[in-house]
Amino acid sequence: MEKCNIEQIVEFIQKTFNTKEFIPLHEPRFIGNEKKYLNDCIDSTFVSSVGKYVDTFEQEFAKKVGAKYAVATVNGTAALHISLILAGVTKNDEVITQPLTFIATCNAISYIGAVPIFIDVDLNTMGMSPNSLKIFLELNCEIKNKQCINKTTGKIIKACVPMHTFGHPCKIDELKELCDKWHIVLVEDAAESLGSYYKDKHTGTFGKLGAFSFNGNKIVTSGGGGVIVTDDGTIAKRAKHLTTTAKIPHPYEYVHDEIGFNYRMPNLNAALLVAQLEQLELFLKSKRELAKLYEGFFEKIDFVDFVKEPKETSSNYWLQAIKLENKEQRDRFLEFTNRNGVMTRPIWRLMSELDMFASCQKDDLKNSKYLQDRVVNIPSSVRV
Ligand SMILES: *Cc1c(COP(=O)(O)O)cnc(C)c1O
Numbered sequence: 001m002e003k004c005n006i007e008q009i010v011e012f013i014q015k016t017f018n019t020k021e022f023i024p025l026h027e028p029r030f031i032g033n034e035k036k037y038l039n040d041c042i043d044s045t046f047v048s049s050v051g052k053y054v055d056t057f058e059q060e061f062a063k064k065v066g067a068k069y070a071v072a073t074v075n076g077t078a079a080l081h082i083s084l085i086l087a088g089v090t091k092n093d094e095v096i097t098q099p100l101t102f103i104a105t106c107n108a109i110s111y112i113g114a115v116p117i118f119i120d121v122d123l124n125t126m127g128m129s130p131n132s133l134k135i136f137l138e139l140n141c142e143i144k145n146k147q148c149i150n151k152t153t154g155k156i157i158k159a160c161v162p163m164h165t166f167g168h169p170c171k172i173d174e175l176k177e178l179c180d181k182w183h184i185v186l187v188e189d190a191a192e193s194l195g196s197y198y199k200d201k202h203t204g205t206f207g208k209l210g211a212f213s214f215n216g217n218k219i220v221t222s223g224g225g226g227v228i229v230t231d232d233g234t235i236a237k238r239a240k241h242l243t244t245t246a247k248i249p250h251p252y253e254y255v256h257d258e259i260g261f262n263y264r265m266p267n268l269n270a271a272l273l274v275a276q277l278e279q280l281e282l283f284l285k286s287k288r289e290l291a292k293l294y295e296g297f298f299e300k301i302d303f304v305d306f307v308k309e310p311k312e313t314s315s316n317y318w319l320q321a322i323k324l325e326n327k328e329q330r331d332r333f334l335e336f337t338n339r340n341g342v343m344t345r346p347i348w349r350l351m352s353e354l355d356m357f358a359s360c361q362k363d364d365l366k367n368s369k370y371l372q373d374r375v376v377n378i379p380s381s382v383r384v
Pocket of ligand 1: 075076077078101102104105163189191192212213214215225226
């Protein structure tokens, strides 16, 4: 019975994408000014880290998300790394995040020599649970000299990095309130949530800093790329400085005033990205239409729950997701769909279960574990 239903799902997805060939999880679409801007960029010879497309992108992006400043970076991980440095995270500090995320969040924390603490997610948003965060802080932490001290380790909890999973906004205003109360700097991993709003405010603009990614699989892509957004002019300036090898601007002299990073986005990538950004509204519309189709279809399949945008949010529906009833069923679903040319993928293995982070502090992670066993992403490409 269930087997024939999985077959029915494969047929529906093939019909929806109008093909019997292999259907990837998410492929980019280049149907705007991409080639035009890339040609222009090559003709200009400014293909590297200086050029008008980087500037245009930064201005357009800040406007799009409603942030005062945007600083382009070489990828989303670099954007997170610099954001955490600018949030004041230093070696041996602790940073709260969620176990249900892509590895980049924890890598960025680790590059600084800081240590993650894992707080459970809400079932409906798949993002950090304000309730779990509150309980953890009240149970384990105290405020001393305007710093949040973890009583178990004696270390400072400097920052908190929630993530908007697959584009669905988490309860970011409640998280912000808690962070403010506990003197923790809020940094949003908004890598997946360009075009997603929480109560009409764009994700990534609630925290002191927000990081986005433009990797090949994201809603818009620059091949590889990222961006940091902030409303703080001093921080934006520092972000540009640190990502540009901390070089003091000068027409010909090379002087650097600290150890910086070569984290700038090349103009070539920015050219592609400016063209992609022009099509964001079109992509968002297509993804919302796809979500509606999936939602309607899965209503009839009783062992599948389609993941809908949380209340009071507008999701970009970057990666469409469903919840199956248990792990065994999920495994059968993954096996059957992938064998039949429909790419599907389980949600990430929890960060807290990876060797590098196995000894990190965490709460019971009940919801994260539940979701880990059941959530699967299904084909989500823009259909135009
Ligand atoms: C894509 C992604 C990043 C950044 O990835 P890059 O490949 O470095 O651009 C960070 N966090 C999450 C949750 C992501 O999905």
